[in-house]
Amino acid sequence: MNRRRRPRGRAPWVLLPFAGLGVAFVALPLVALLQRTPWSDLGDLLGDPVVTDALRLSIVSAFAATGISLLVGVPLAWVLARTTFPGRSLVRGLVTLPMVLPPVVGGAALLFAFGRRGLLGQPIYDGTGFLLPFSLWGVIAANTFVAMPFLVITVESGLRSADQRYEEAAATLGASRWTIFRRITVPHALPALLAGAVLCWARALGEFGATVTFAGNLQGRTQTMPLAVFLALESDRDAAIALSLVLVVVSLAVLIPLRDRWLR
Amino acid sequence: MLDAHIALRLGDLDLDVGLTARTGEVVALLGPNGAGKTTIVRALAGLVPIERGHITLDGTVLDDPGTATFVPTEQRPVGVVFQDHLLFPRMTARDNIAFGLRARGTDRAAAGEHADHWLDRLGLTDHAHDRPSALSGGQAQRVALARALATDPRLLLLDEPLAALDATTRVHVRAELRRHLDTFDGARILVTHDPVDALVLADRLVIIEHGRITQTGAPAAITSRPATRYVADLVGINLLLGRLEGTTVILDGGGELTVAPTHPSPDGQVAVAIRPQAIALYLREPDGSPRNTWPTTVAALEVDRDRVRATLDAPIPVTAEITAVAAHTLDLRPGHPIWASIKAVDITVYER
Numbered sequence: 001m002n003r004r005r006r007p008r009g010r011a012p013w014v015l016l017p018f019a020g021l022g023v024a025f026v027a028l029p030l031v032a033l034l035q036r037t038p039w040s041d042l043g044d045l046l047g048d049p050v051v052t053d054a055l056r057l058s059i060v061s062a063f064a065a066t067g068i069s070l071l072v073g074v075p076l077a078w079v080l081a082r083t084t085f086p087g088r089s090l091v092r093g094l095v096t097l098p099m100v101l102p103p104v105v106g107g108a109a110l111l112f113a114f115g116r117r118g119l120l121g122q123p124i125y126d127g128t129g130f131l132l133p134f135s136l137w138g139v140i141a142a143n144t145f146v147a148m149p150f151l152v153i154t155v156e157s158g159l160r161s162a163d164q165r166y167e168e169a170a171a172t173l174g175a176s177r178w179t180i181f182r183r184i185t186v187p188h189a190l191p192a193l194l195a196g197a198v199l200c201w202a203r204a205l206g207e208f209g210a211t212v213t214f215a216g217n218l219q220g221r222t223q224t225m226p227l228a229v230f231l232a233l234e235s236d237r238d239a240a241i242a243l244s245l246v247l248v249v250v251s252l253a254v255l256i257p258l259r260d261r262w263l264r
Numbered sequence: 265m266l267d268a269h270i271a272l273r274l275g276d277l278d279l280d281v282g283l284t285a286r287t288g289e290v291v292a293l294l295g296p297n298g299a300g301k302t303t304i305v306r307a308l309a310g311l312v313p314i315e316r317g318h319i320t321l322d323g324t325v326l327d328d329p330g331t332a333t334f335v336p337t338e339q340r341p342v343g344v345v346f347q348d349h350l351l352f353p354r355m356t357a358r359d360n361i362a363f364g365l366r367a368r369g370t371d372r373a374a375a376g377e378h379a380d381h382w383l384d385r386l387g388l389t390d391h392a393h394d395r396p397s398a399l400s401g402g403q404a405q406r407v408a409l410a411r412a413l414a415t416d417p418r419l420l421l422l423d424e425p426l427a428a429l430d431a432t433t434r435v436h437v438r439a440e441l442r443r444h445l446d447t448f449d450g451a452r453i454l455v456t457h458d459p460v461d462a463l464v465l466a467d468r469l470v471i472i473e474h475g476r477i478t479q480t481g482a483p484a485a486i487t488s489r490p491a492t493r494y495v496a497d498l499v500g501i502n503l504l505l506g507r508l509e510g511t512t513v514i515l516d517g518g519g520e521l522t523v524a525p526t527h528p529s530p531d532g533q534v535a536v537a538i539r540p541q542a543i544a545l546y547l548r549e550p551d552g553s554p555r556n557t558w559p560t561t562v563a564a565l566e567v568d569r570d571r572v573r574a575t576l577d578a579p580i581p582v583t584a585e586i587t588a589v590a591a592h593t594l595d596l597r598p599g600h601p602i603w604a605s606i607k608a609v610d611i612t613v614y615e616r
Contacts, residue, residue: 169350171337172309173364174415183363187354 030248037245038238045242053220054228055246057139061224062204065143069151069200074193077155078181099149106145107213114141114214138215139222143204150203151196158192159185198258202251266419266451269317270307279303279475280316285419285451287322292454292466296494300475301455302347305421308453309344310337321451322418338367343412347424349404351396357407358383358392364415382410386444401429402437409444420445422454426461438464459498463487471495489537489614502538502582505616513613519579522555523611535616540573540585542610546603547594557605562598565591572596576604 011019038045045051080092098106114121114132125131132138166188170180186193208226215222217231225247232240266285273279279300285291293301306312308319310326313334319327321342326335351360358379365375383389386406396404405425412420425441426434442465445452456462462469463483471479471486471494479491490496496503506515513521513536521536544550550557564575572591574584584604586594594602 165346165350166352168309168311168337169344169346170352170363170367171311172340172342172344173367173411174338175363175367176338179367183367184352 033241033244033248037241041238042242042245045239046246048239050219050223050228050232050239051243051246054223054225054243055250057136057221057223058205058225058247059250061136061139061143062147062201064140065147065204066151066197066201068140068144069148070193070197073148073151073196073200074155074186077152077159077196078185080152081156081159095152096149098146099153103142103146103207103209103211104213107142107210110142110145110210110214114138133214134216134218134222136221139211139224142210142214143207146207146210147200147203151200154196154199155189155192158189158196162188194258198254202255205247205251265323266308266319266321266453268308268319270304270314270319271316272303272307272312272314274303274312277303277475281470281472281475281477282317283453283470283477285453287451288449289468290445290452290454290466291468291470292456292462293470293472294456294459294462294498295472297457299472301457301472302423304472305344305423305453305455308419308421309342310335310340341416341418343415343417343420345405345408345412345420345422345425348428349396349408351399351404351407351411353396356393356395357388357399357403360396360407361410361414364411368415378414379410382414386410400433402433402440405429405437405441406444409441413448418450420448420450420452422452424455424457426456426458441465488612489535491535491616496537500540502536502540502543504536504538504580504582506534506536507532508534508613511608513611515580517579517581519558521580521606521611522608523613524608526613533616534613537612537614538582538606538610540583542606543576543582543584544605545574545584545586545590545594545596546605549603550605555608556611557603559601559603562596562600562602564598565596574602576602580604 076095080088080095111118111133113119114124116122116125116131116133121132132141162185167180167184170184175183206226207224208230211222211224212227212230217223217227219228223231225243229240229243229247232243265287266283268283269281270283271280277298277300281300281304283291283304293304295301303312307314307327313329314327315329317328318325318330321340324335325331325333326340327333351357352363355363358376361379361382362372362375365378366372370378380389380392383392386409388403388406388410391399391403391407396407399407405428408425426438429437438461445465454462454465456465466483469479469481469483469486470477471492473492473494479486479495486495487499487501490499490501490503493503504513504515504517504521506513506520508523508526509532511523511525513523513534515521515536523536549559558579560579561577562574563577563581566573566575567588570588571585572588574586574591574596576582576584582604596602
């Protein structure tokens with residue numbers, strides 16, 4: 001009887017030190033970053049074309065990668081969640097592979113596929129002269145390759161847990177499959193869709209390995225924030241810190257409002 | 265007019281039933297959980313294909329594996345009121361009702377107007393812009409009904425439409441549903457496991473057990489002459505099986521009963537129905553005319569407000585229902601000896 005009067009969610013004491021350790025481990029590097037920030041020079045540093053170019057490229061490519069992932073990933077998630085076909089588990093594994101694959105390997109594989117001498121890249125280059133690597137499109141491709149799985153698995157699990165009886169009810173009312181998808185399935189899966197998009201965007205924003213391998217590190221063309229930070233660490237530590245700070249602020253600005261609502 | 269023979273296997277369920285519903289008729293499918301009632305609804309709606317048989321509605325074949333005909337759900341003129349209603353949670357009541365018309369290509373304004381007409385008809389105008397979560401159980405049920413009827417179906421299926429409601433609302437909504445069902449002119453099939461729903465709402469009952477129809481007929485015929493133990497228990501009547509010889513029924517479980525003269529069935533195999541209220545209980549052997557009087561013991565007692573149901577032991581296992589006052593006077597307790605009696609004219613004998 002007495003136990004029921006206790007407020008819910010009271011943690012066993014033994015968990016708390018570990019939870020605290022976890023927070024500290026994430027927070028401490030951020031504090032260190034703030035502590036080393038050259039606040040007085042910050043304005044000049046952030047105005048530097050290296051910084052503004054990298055920020056612009058990062059934002060554009062992360063949003064573009066998220067858009068492409070939504071366009072391709074949502075139908076893919078639907079197929080994986082709602083249909084059965086031979087080799088489905090193979091496809092499911094394949095789709096999530098970029099999550100565990102070292103991004104550098106992904107970048108190299110992209111080169112073999114879309115490079116000037118690549119499997120698909122060569123015929124495209126020979127025919128049109130278009131070259132995917134070492135361009136903004138290359139950055140977007142690398143970002144999409146690495147980030148899309150986050151969207152696919154989130155949306156897929158959202159679709160799996162959705163109550164399909166609502167879709168059946170819509171069918172009895174005369175709704176076609178496309179109408180059902182548009183008016184019932186997608187609205188029901190909206191939380192998962194947004195969560196997936198946020199995760200995908202965040203992953204794309206921080207992409208380094210595949211981008212540097214596939215798209216190179218050309219300021220103003222393919223040099224995104226993480227690449228600029230890495231380069232600046234060697235030459236201009238203050239600029240590196242300023243760039244890092246911008247990334248942290250941008251990421252937090254997106255994650256804090258969304259974390260409680262969509263990423264549970 | 266619905267004419268269907270539905271046969272399919274689904275997990276443990278082996279379903280094989282013939283089903284008809286005339287235009288304007290309300291047919292209730294009554295049976296225990298897992299008997300296959302909901303699967304029948306799903307087959308009629310096209311949500312699950314049948315393996316054998318056919319489904320024909322107003323002369324149009326909707327499903328016939330023999331000729332590889334299968335009309336998909338969205339093209340069937342079939343409306344469904346689902347258990348839990350399944351109103352779309354992100355749409356208002358009005359949008360829920362308009363959904364079917366919109367999906368079938370009616371433009372927004374006309375569909376909305378039609379929905380308003382339905383809202384008015386079911387007394388829901390004040391709730392037009394409410395989300396389903398803001399509606400009471402009875403209101404949600406009416407929206408579900410309006411949504412199913414708004415597309416003008418030829419067959420209306422109601423799957424446990426009252427199961428989601430609490431006991432008090434249920435009585436009210438049941439009466440209301442009867443009224444609204446009367447205004448719909450297509451065939452109606454109602455699935456329920458509650459005999460009261462079936463008796464109040466249906467013109468004809470179809471009893472389904474283990475994927476088979478065990479009895480069908482008008483409510484009165486089924487309650488007075490249950491064919492199976494399930495139906496008998498459901499309507500609270502004693503069912504005994506035996507062999508008729510002249511005016512005596514020799515019961516399969518032992519014991520015999522004298523009955524009024526009746527037409528014997530060819531093989532003499534009969535069912536005997538006895539209303540619990542027709543069985544009288546005495547402390548001592550009674551005098552008088554009852555032909556069937558026997559000593560027994562009380563096996564169990566069940567009190568239901570001012571009524572007491574006493575289950576009696578061998579030789580004839582039946583349940584008697586008496587008033588609480590009488591039970592008190594008799595000092596009924598499990599294990600006590602008692603005399604039971606029933607008049608021959610109170611015993612219904614029929615072929616099984």
